[in-house]
Amino acid sequence: MDNIKNAGTLLPEHDNKIKCSGISYENTACAHRNATDPHGNAAGTRDESYMRLALALAEKGMGHTSPNPMVGAVIVKDGRIIGQGYHERYGEPHAERNALASCTEDPAGATIYVTLEPCCHYGKQPPCTDAIISSGISRVVTGSGDPNPLVAGKGISILSEHGIEVTEHVLKKECDALNEVFFHYITRKKPFVVMKYAMTLDGKIAAHTGNSKWVTGEEARNNVQADRGRYSAIMAGIGTVLKDDPLLTCRIPGRRNPVRIICDSSLRTSLKSRIAATIPEARTIIATCCNDDDLIRTYSDAGFEIIKVNRTDGHLDLNELMDRLYELKIDSILLEGGGKLNWSALKAGIVNKVQAYIAPKLFGGENARTPVEGEGVSDPAGAFRLKDISIRLFGEDLLIEGYTVCLQE
Numbered sequence: 093m094d095n096i097k098n099a100g101t102l103l104p105e106h107d108n109k110i111k112c113s114g115i116s117y118e119n120t121a122c123a124h125r126n127a128t129d130p131h132g133n134a135a136g137t138r139d140e141s142y143m144r145l146a147l148a149l150a151e152k153g154m155g156h157t158s159p160n161p162m163v164g165a166v167i168v169k170d171g172r173i174i175g176q177g178y179h180e181r182y183g184e185p186h187a188e189r190n191a192l193a194s195c196t197e198d199p200a201g202a203t204i205y206v207t208l209e210p211c212c213h214y215g216k217q218p219p220c221t222d223a224i225i226s227s228g229i230s231r232v233v234t235g236s237g238d239p240n241p242l243v244a245g246k247g248i249s250i251l252s253e254h255g256i257e258v259t260e261h262v263l264k265k266e267c268d269a270l271n272e273v274f275f276h277y278i279t280r281k282k283p284f285v286v287m288k289y290a291m292t293l294d295g296k297i298a299a300h301t302g303n304s305k306w307v308t309g310e311e312a313r314n315n316v317q318a319d320r321g322r323y324s325a326i327m328a329g330i331g332t333v334l335k336d337d338p339l340l341t342c343r344i345p346g347r348r349n350p351v352r353i354i355c356d357s358s359l360r361t362s363l364k365s366r367i368a369a370t371i372p373e374a375r376t377i378i379a380t381c382c383n384d385d386d387l388i389r390t391y392s393d394a395g396f397e398i399i400k401v402n403r404t405d406g407h408l409d410l411n412e413l414m415d416r417l418y419e420l421k422i423d424s425i426l427l428e429g430g431g432k433l434n435w436s437a438l439k440a441g442i443v444n445k446v447q448a449y450i451a452p453k454l455f456g457g458e459n460a461r462t463p464v465e466g467e468g469v470s471d472p473a474g475a476f477r478l479k480d481i482s483i484r485l486f487g488e489d490l491l492i493e494g495y496t497v498c499l500q501e
């Protein structure tokens with residue numbers, strides 16, 4: 093079994109503390125930190141080990157490149173690494189140019205390992221293919237293809253046409269996993285939505301009193317904080333905001349705060365809430381169906397950004413909201429919803445990934461809240477299903493993650 097990780101580390105195959113079968117390992121960003129493959133073996137080929145280094149570099153851009161991808165590059169000549177770089181920040185130079193700029197000797201005749209197909213268009217930056225060609229690099233090794241329609245295979249063709257040897261798809265699975273958000277955002281034109289919740293073994297997200305501090309332990313909570321720095325936005329329902337008065341910020345020093353999005357169809361957010369008090373630190377959007385212009389102005393004056401969407405089925409139209417957030421270049425959302433919003437999000441089909449933290453404790457109580465409420469499905473056969481499941485341990489808490497299965501599949 094290679095599908096169970098302990099705080100990001102794979103448990104060895106013979107470890108039988110946790111057993112599960114029939115679940116395939118889906119690589120996540122943390123599986124390439126060491127120069128080992130997902131099975132814990134020493135790096136296979138030389139190409140793979142340089143690509144692993146490029147992946148680790150790419151990951152350094154996490155939280156700063158969106159809505160563009162994380163990309164890393166390593167330049168190797170005669171078996172020596174002579175340059176390395178990554179895409180550090182949105183709008184700034186691409187990984188390939190940073191790696192070229194760092195070269196300690198002439199890159200002519202060298203190989204560049206890059207986690208994403210080099211771009212060939214003018215955007216905020218000039219084409220990386222031009223820089224590679226003029227540097228005299230003779231071989232390009234890539235991980236993922238770039239699904240951006242402006243690039244999509246054209247980058248590879250241009251390099252080949254210039255007589256450069258190209259090797260594609262090295263550690264493709266790992267490279268694709270690192271940029272799952274970018275790939276979804278650029279091809280589907282919607283933010284990538286991760287529904288996250290923490291519950292007890294008996295499926296409660298709070299005691300019957302409403303007290304939810306804490307369901308999981310410190311390690312699991314630290315991982316949630318890291319995810320708040322990784323995804324562009326965090327979204328919660330008005331019920332959670334009124335009940336918990338949360339901050340919804342990232343408390344890891346040096347990490348930026350996600351954009352906060354409150355789904356508040358009738359504008360009930362308190363102007364005395366901790367969220368209202370911290371708007372200067374974290375951009376905050378209220379999505380609402382409210383048509384009262386005076387009330388809307390009160391919230392705008394307090395610093396909230398207001399997105400007005402239509403009402404469908406008595407709730408705000410989440411698909412319309414996703415379209416509006418895409419236009420605002422919000423590529424990813426951590427949905428820390430509360431049961432009602434979680435159900436609406438599943439029903440609207442906007443959830444891409446589910447992260448369920450499970451604490452080995454029991455709260456009991458028929459009125460204690462559960463992670464997904466609303467109407468629910470009427471038949472087990474109609475369940476929302478997940479695929480590509482992976483399991484990690486944080487302290488004594490389990491994190492089960494998986495991707496939603498599209499209804500068409």
Ligand code: AOF
Nearest residue numbers: 160161163179186187211215216217240
């Ligand atoms: C990046 N960083 O290292 C690479 C990217 O507007 P631009 O010029 O920054 O172009 C963004 C596109 O360039 C992006 O969508 C992707 O297709 C391609 N490659 N982008 O931000 C990089 N290599």
Ligand code: ZN
Nearest residue numbers: 186210211220
């Ligand atoms: Zn580029």
